[in-house]
Amino acid sequence: MNLTRTGRVGALCWLAATPVFLVASLVTGLRWREPTYSWATHNISDLGNVHCGSWDTTRPRYVCSPWHPLMNTATVATAVLLAVGLLLTWRILGRGPVVRSAQTLLLLAAGGYALAAGYPADVNENLHVLGAFLIMGLGNVGLLLAGFAPSGTTLGRYRRLTLTAGLIALVGTALFAAQQGLGIGVGGMERIAVLPFPLWACCLGVSLAEPPPLRDLALSAPTSEGILPISTTETARSASWGRGEG
Template sequence: MRSSPAATIGALCWVAAAPLFLTANVVVGLAWDDPAFSWANNNISDLGNVTCGVWDTTRPRYVCSPWHDTMNAAFVLTAALLIAGLVLTWRMWGQGKAVRWGRWLMAFGAAGLGLAGAFPADTNENMHLLGALFVFVCGNAGLLAAGCARNGTLPARLRPATLTLGVLGTAGSVLFIAQQGVGLGLGGMERVAVFPLQIWACYAGCLLYRTARRNRFRENRSTGEASSKR
């Protein structure tokens, strides 16, 4: 698997996406005062709500996120990094229906994060829910599709992790939509649904970047050996 400079940049975009989003979740959550932010009880979307007050009639909770702009920017930037990684690594994926479906579904899943950040839940709930649906359904379905790719493709090299994360994310989505926290709380279950795509991208990005570094090292060594023989 030869990696182009563009693909290497795409890999780095993927590597950066998950840490960025996780850091934003932690830092923006720490900015909450009264009540404190709870990963078990609060949704990720609560971090991006622009107003303070009681939110959600089915599960009422007081939401007040002082750094909501930071969280919404993180949503959008994470989406941009994931999509940039997909575009720049496009030719590295290989061929086949599973690869095509996987890429496009992951792209919609990533775009859903951008929609969720561009339209906070308390300003445009319909668009925000559409973005969340893309993340839950498309992102995790993309992982499952990619996990079925034929041998010789990029997803096939990551098959165990890809399928595991796809199953985990799908199960988390179903349970979250069914309002079942299963010991994690609904906030925790939502993270089980949302994080797998970003974790996969970080893992795949590390693999691609390591491969590019190895290939570059071999090329430089071959060039040096050829020069020494002259």
């Protein structure tokens, strides 16, 4: 897709958001000692907890994350990248109530990342839970809603991807809320609920930022001052050869 510079920056922000979040999760988790961090057992929030100690009455576990500043900083960066990506691609994705409602809910989800990182669960649990609700609740509803964007819009071109991501995210949210791990652990189920939005944004970022094919560039080349598009020039030349004029 041939984007403006602003749109391309937005697409690149989306592309970067997921790697920032996943790399920080991996590195921060590797710094855990006794216990080691488990993506199946521990929540994502455990990586950002400030204090060491027993945590959570529903699933009691010992949490101690020495590099929590890295995780919280990276989560804020993810929030900024997702939000900037949404704002800079706002008009590109299309118009209409469905598109705008989906974009608004996803923007709230991006804010949820910042809220959850700014208020770790062991510092202010209420605000942290609110951030999680914005991500897994409103954000995942927005992601599913984006799958119903009109087919004539840019967002509508990615309907199959978007609907799949939205359905997976909402099922993951429901199972996580019910504390059901289904073989991957409750922590693993939380990732099923949280990751579809940034992964979806990353896929769209890759697709939107991809340079247009040379053929499309030729077809869109200026024709003023007698300069024909490359494809048109080649067509005319072939026609003249066919008439023995070459």
